[in-house]
Amino acid sequence: MDRFKNKVALITGSSQGIGAACALRLAKEGCNIILNGHKFDERGEKLIDQIKEMGQKAIFLAADLSKTKEAIKLVKDAVSEFGRLDILVNNAGVEKKADFWEVTEEDYDLVMDTNLKGVFFTIQAFVNYCREHQVSGTVINMSSVHEEIVFPHFAAYCASKGGLRMLTRNLATELAPFNIRINNVAPGAVSTPINQDLLNNKEQLEKVLQNIPLRRMGKVEDVASVVAFLASDEAAYVTGSTYFVDGGLTYHYEEQ
Numbered sequence: 001m002d003r004f005k006n007k008v009a010l011i012t013g014s015s016q017g018i019g020a021a022c023a024l025r026l027a028k029e030g031c032n033i034i035l036n037g038h039k040f041d042e043r044g045e046k047l048i049d050q051i052k053e054m055g056q057k058a059i060f061l062a063a064d065l066s067k068t069k070e071a072i073k074l075v076k077d078a079v080s081e082f083g084r085l086d087i088l089v090n091n092a093g094v095e096k097k098a099d100f101w102e103v104t105e106e107d108y109d110l111v112m113d114t115n116l117k118g119v120f121f122t123i124q125a126f127v128n129y130c131r132e133h134q135v136s137g138t139v140i141n142m143s144s145v146h147e148e149i150v151f152p153h154f155a156a157y158c159a160s161k162g163g164l165r166m167l168t169r170n171l172a173t174e175l176a177p178f179n180i181r182i183n184n185v186a187p188g189a190v191s192t193p194i195n196q197d198l199l200n201n202k203e204q205l206e207k208v209l210q211n212i213p214l215r216r217m218g219k220v221e222d223v224a225s226v227v228a229f230l231a232s233d234e235a236a237y238v239t240g241s242t243y244f245v246d247g248g249l250t251y252h253y254e255e256q
Ligand code: NAI
Pocket: 012, 013, 014, 015, 016, 017, 018, 019, 036, 037, 038, 063, 064, 065, 066, 067, 091, 092, 093, 094, 114, 142, 143, 144, 145, 186, 187, 188, 189, 190, 191, 192, 193, 194, 195
């Protein structure tokens, strides 16, 4: 498939995990890719090589998305690198575990600034580009099942992803006149470095799997394929939605 031939996608936090899988998946279907992370390292280098081997262009732009100025500059630089920007995947995200009564302001700010404020202003910069050049665009936000279901000891994370849910609902309406679509993808438990502690703890992992009707952790490719669908014209009539990629976790029912 060549669904994204000549198109350009910016994928935030894409050195590893779900973001890297999204980059490879879109590139496989013809998309030129702008990778991002805090800093360029051998993971970014390897991804660029892989994407170039597929025949697409790829570059890495370092930026800390929790800082508004850097988020805005990232979008501007992305546009000037390849002359256009069609797809924005807001994937970068962090979580911090703590009892609610012990959460520090520093950790709260890190989570909210990365997962919600950073996404907000990255989208704003993208929308300003689309409006200025009168081009359409599509935005995919990497949310979480925790935009919908509780996650004790991760209050700030839940607040950030819950905020993302409403942001997407709101912007779908406000941006529709400019033919800009926006959707959330909400992964369940996916095998990535963010879940390394869980993957290392057999007993806890077994408990988690008991709550997943499909009885396995998600793969990064499971998430990337839904992102590719939402980014494509096949999703031309989809905006303001959340697609759960969770093996049934969110709405599962335990037989008594
Ligand atoms: P990960 O930790 O493997 O990758 C996240 C990437 O984002 C890292 O490369 C990190 O350096 C980058 N990043 C973090 N803060 C950044 C910032 N301020 N500026 C630039 N880059 C930054 O995580 P994973 O698992 O791939 O998660 C990606 C997204 O998916 C996150 O938004 C996460 O909340 C969400 N998610 C993941 C789930 C999972 O089970 N892995 C489940 C539900 C949601």
